[in-house]
Every structure is written in structure tokens, then in C-alpha cells.
Amino acid sequence: xxxxxxxxxxxxxxxxxxxxxxxxxxxxxxxxxxxxxxxxxxxxxxxxxxxxxxxxxxxxxxxxxxxxxxxxxxxxxxxxxxxxxxxxxxxxxxxxxxxxxxxxxxxxxxxxxxxxxxxxxxxxxxxxxxxxxxxxxxxxxxxxxxxxxxxxxxxxxxxxxxxxxxxxxxxxxxxxxxxxxxxxxxxxxxxxxxx
Numbered sequence: 001x002x003x004x005x006x007x008x009x010x011x012x013x014x015x016x017x018x019x020x021x022x023x024x025x026x027x028x029x030x031x032x033x034x035x036x037x038x039x040x041x042x043x044x045x046x047x048x049x050x051x052x053x054x055x056x057x058x059x060x061x062x063x064x065x066x067x068x069x070x071x072x073x074x075x076x077x078x079x080x081x082x083x084x085x086x087x088x089x090x091x092x093x094x095x096x097x098x099x100x101x102x103x104x105x106x107x108x109x110x111x112x113x114x115x116x117x118x119x120x121x122x123x124x125x126x127x128x129x130x131x132x133x134x135x136x137x138x139x140x141x142x143x144x145x146x147x148x149x150x151x152x153x154x155x156x157x158x159x160x161x162x163x164x165x166x167x168x169x170x171x172x173x174x175x176x177x178x179x180x181x182x183x184x185x186x187x188x189x190x191x192x193x194x195x
Contacts, residue, residue, distance in 0.1 A: 030058025
């Protein structure tokens with residue numbers, strides 16, 4: 001894995017631990033020589049991830065729609081800032097640039113980005129590793145829902161097992177590297193047999 005795409009909030013959230021974890025993740029990725037691809041913002045957890053990676057001399061590529069640049073939300077100190085026309089284009093460019101994906105705490109936008117990559121993985125569109133940085137058990141409700149969906153026959157066990165989860169940056173990066181080494185083309189989704 002050469003670059004990791006980070007999905008996270010443009011807000012810092014309620015707990016200081018969220019921003020601390022975001023900075024720590026950016027710094028840890030850069031220390032391992034991994035480039036960071038993210039949404040290009042200077043605020044919230046987005047800015048913290050970028051600043052953490054930049055503080056360790058890491059490559060940071062931001063991808064941001066022109067509308068958000070116009071609102072002066074773009075980070076001005078990145079290795080590269082790619083300005084795109086829409087949120088859809090942003091997601092496509094981020095996915096193309098990345099070798100793996102990590103979700104930190106965030107809102108609906110973060111969930112949208114994460115779930116799209118999980119769906120693409122399930123369908124065999126890509127075999128890139130996906131991880132959750134479970135800061136202060138932020139992702140526990142989603143993990144519970146995913147387990148429920150698996151138990152009810154909507155998500156395969158192999159798809160659930162392919163999501164790396166850790167509470168700290170180093171642990172998550174270790175798990176992603178392991179998944180990268182094990183990665184192979186995933187079968188296309190097929191519906192389960194009729195009962």
C-alpha cells in the first residue's frame with residue numbers, strides 16, 4: 001500500500017480524542033511512508049489528518065469540489081490540491097488515487113464515502129483494504145449493524161471479516177498492511193440460493 005484514503009468529518013466532533021486520533025493517524029501513515037489522500041479541507045478532522053501527515057513530512061493529496069474552495073475551506077499547505085467539479089467526482093478521484101481506505105469519525109458524508117467503498121469491495125469492483133479507526137467506540141453501532149446484516153443474510157461473512165478495525169493508528173495500519181498482503185481479486189457478488 002502506497003497511499004491511504006482517509007474519510008472523516010469536516011467537524012472536530014464533541015470529544016478532543018477525535019482530533020487527537022486524526023492527527024495521530026496522519027502522522028503514523030507518513031512515518032510509514034504512506035501518502036494520504038483525503039477531502040482537501042483545512043477544518044475539523046480533515047485538517048487534523050492532513051496536519052498530522054504534513055508534520056512528519058508526508059505526501060498529502062487533497063481532493064475538493066470548487067464550491068468548497070469558494071467557501072475558503074481548502075487546506076493551503078498540501079503536497080497537492082486537486083479541485084473537482086462535484087462530490088461525485090471527488091469520491092471517484094480519491095478512490096482512484098488510493099490503495100486502501102480508512103474511516104475516522106464523521107457524519108453523513110463520511111458514511112457515504114465509507115459505504116460506497118464497502119459496496120464496491122463486496123461487488124468485487126476493487127480488492128483494496130478498508131479499515132475503521134474506532135476512536136472512543138465511535139464505529140461500534142455501525143459494526144453492530146454490519147454483524148446484524150450478516151446474521152440476517154445480507155452481508156457475507158467474508159465481507160464482514162475483510163473490514164479492519166482498531167482503536168489506534170498503528171494497530172489499524174498493521175491490519176491494513178496484512179489485508180494488503182492477503183488481497184486478491186474478490187468474486188463478484190451473487191445472490192444467495194433460494195430457500
